[in-house]
Amino acid sequence: MTIDLARIIKAYDVRGTVPDQLSPDVGRAIGAAFARVVAAPEGAGRVVVGHDMRDSGPELVDAFTAGVTAAGVDVVRIGLCSTDGLYHASGALEAPGAMFTASHNPAVYNGIKLCRAGARPVGQDTGLAEVRELAQRLLDDPSANLSDDDAAAPGTVSDVDTLADYAAFLRGLVDVSGIRPLKVVVDAGNGMAGHTVPAVLGTAAGLPPLPLDVVPLYFELDGSFPNHEANPLDPKNLEDLRAAVVEHDADLGLAFDGDADRCFVVDEHGDPVSPSAVTALVGLREVAKELEAGRTPTVIHNLITSRAVPDLLQAAGATTVRTRVGHSFIKAQMAQHDAVFGGEHSAHYYFRDFFFADTGMLAALHVLAALGGQPHPLSALAEMYSPYVASGELNSTVADAAAATERVRDAYAAAYPDADVDALDGLTVAHWDGHPQWWFNLRASNTEPLLRLNVEAADEDIMIKVRDDVLSLVRTEDA
Template identity: 80%
Template sequence: MTRIDLSSLIKAYDVRGTVPDQLSPDVARAIGAAFARVVVLPEAGDATRPSVVVGHDMRESGPELVEAFASGLTDAGVDVVRIGLCSTDGLYFASGSLGVPGAMFTASHNPAVYNGIKLCRAGARPVGQDTGLAEIRELAGDFLGDGLPEPADAPGAVTDREMLADYAAFLRGLVDLSGIRPLKVVVDAGNGMGGYTVPAVLGTGAGLPPLPLDVVPLYFELDGSFPNHEANPLEPANLRDLQAAAVEHDADLGLAFDGDADRCFVVDEHGDPVSPSAITALVGLREVAKELEQGRTPTVIHNLITSRAVPDLLHAAGAATVRTRVGHSFIKAQMAEHQAVFGGEHSAHYYFRDFFFADTGMLAAMHVLAALGSQPHPLSALADAYQPYVASGEINSRVADVPAARARVVEAYVTQQGAGPVTTDELDGLTVSHWDATPQWWFNLRASNTEPLLRLNVEAADEDIMEKVRDDVLSLVRDTETDASDTPEEQA
């Protein structure tokens, strides 16, 4: 057997690469054939005729790749339901509501030359490294090296279906915005799929009644070349247009979506960013209150980079919290295991039990609008209650020797501390905490899986302490020989 190595294309969470040198129609066809045999056919068994729902974002390469992927499925005897243009959470909605596996063709915030595939099982359950993606990578490599199997005796059929209106109506049913006070909201879609979904959900584009929202659109034209700025709001430079427009239009808030619109970032009326941790606390408290009203004990998931304010506020409200590693596959697994009502990450991914345990930036945005519009205060005042501490943001350092740099930090903060007030854990990288003593601070240092980088996050009760810990750890990490850059982590 001659296996083609696809490890540079099919990673731990999804398929992501440049078109066409890494992700070509032939590769997409092989991945479709492998997806059919690893996930779709075993999941269907003998009970039903297997089916997969497939969508794509606004990238020019999407339709051709979808066609090739669909042929790999239909040759294996699997029906394909094409829903055309959609956001990633729109694809999750289709998978969850139709009860079939799904495939979303997107490279999220990556530049135009990229495309990719996010795969899920029926009910929007994730397909990751440990839940089928490694097997898909190997089998697709075999098919590329030795040829695809002979087509099934009864090939699958391809049908087209419109899901946008159903998606919009479903979200409207989860958060009622009809009674809020009038709000002006600037939305920066970054020429991504937010320009397709926002008019349907927050406007009347899907035939739904108007809401008390005055939406000021920025870059709603779908354009996979991203002519205005990258569709990655985690990078501060890509928020500048939204920040300026929020002030210029005297808006109540601003929303920014990434390329596939599964993440949402928020700025207040002054254009100041509201941290994803604050949004996690705000939305989490709304979902917790709803659970308590129903007589249920709520659980909320958060990753270990989110602010300590998140568990503090949620515990005070009567919720249990579960701290997880960074990454959507870990969050989704914990969401399902604990039947959690909500989950949040520092990268602005927000997960909802009522949305098939999947992440949706649009539903998080609707919760923010509901919270703001149901009380008289500006968002800056509302957000202050959810972000009492000072955080560094994620700082990346490119180092020549990652283990040696980490060892210097361990020596300074763990070995020399002895049995003092500092506590440590290695759930995901190294977390060192001085939170139960004075002054309060903690930091997490994680290595990148793909580059010689160390990622540092620091939080403290006041800015002076945060800066002191940040600068001290960075001096240990970077030493005198390393090249360093302060760039935010990119998460799709």
């Protein structure tokens, strides 16, 4: 039975279980559709393709490659890479790209992140819906010949190793050669950071040594994730890193997700540093660089990010732009505003100097440069960027997300008529200009019957009160 591609091609990417949802036939159809919908109309003669450490990656890459080349488009395969390594290749080669990864999902999953030339996003509204529609037609019609195209000849396939160029490119953006010596524990989670960290922070790519003592955790590439899930957003997956930082008396710890495009930070005590604090830290560095160059800086942040981010960045002279959650939205806003930097609460960090794309490794270099460029510990730096109290993301399973959201909206509209309410991404209610100061966002999951709640307040008591009030409303079903 043919798979319904609407089940695996969502707003931002392709994600499904292998082989029942994402099979070689599906990969071939998506490759053919991507070549026709994205590469050919752009006049791109080639597509760059990479994959993470999952066992299913090479077979799916081969199938996708067959679909692309059948449409008369060449394929440049860069092999094992991180997602930001694929973005770098797309930008450096000025070619559309496809990264085979399911990020932090369990081993049975795989997926595809697609981009246009220059690492520009392909999302639901920027070509992904058309790719899905054409791929579905190719799957539904067994008589369709994927090699039957207007092209004079099928495309060619070449293999290129871009890891050294990727490492050198990142090193050229942030100079950490002159910082004080730092000991850093890095948890790769058996994901692609085990491939990229030795190249960027070490000498594996032939670059000069840095004043870093790197203590590796789980650098062995293993898509079965034998030690823990490669999802640092879940606190239990940071436990080994936190313990190792204390055990080794390290200055900080870094944790990457499976495809190494997200980076999480813990301080010298093993305490997590919020992604919002990292956004503020890195953002201030990029803003200072822009101002020094005589430019007016703009920084993008999603609506879940701490209010400390716009507060601090605006005070430093930046314009800040608030956007929806999701990389395709952030990247579009980055390009539209020529923003120097963007950050999300999920530890995705975007840089104009990196093709407006997200890279956890570049964010890590900024954190190392900031820490090593002054004498104070990371905990002291993080405290400067974390003046408010946040709940973290809290999930509630609900039968009717719309009804639950409306209950919350009605209750807060009645209780706080002076609060600001918007529907940019779910429901956001903010009492930030009044006293006490608080805000919350409630939004539905794209894939599960969940409502996700984030609350922030100027003090802990208020945060707890708002958090518990909203959760009570969400979890109380109508009689």
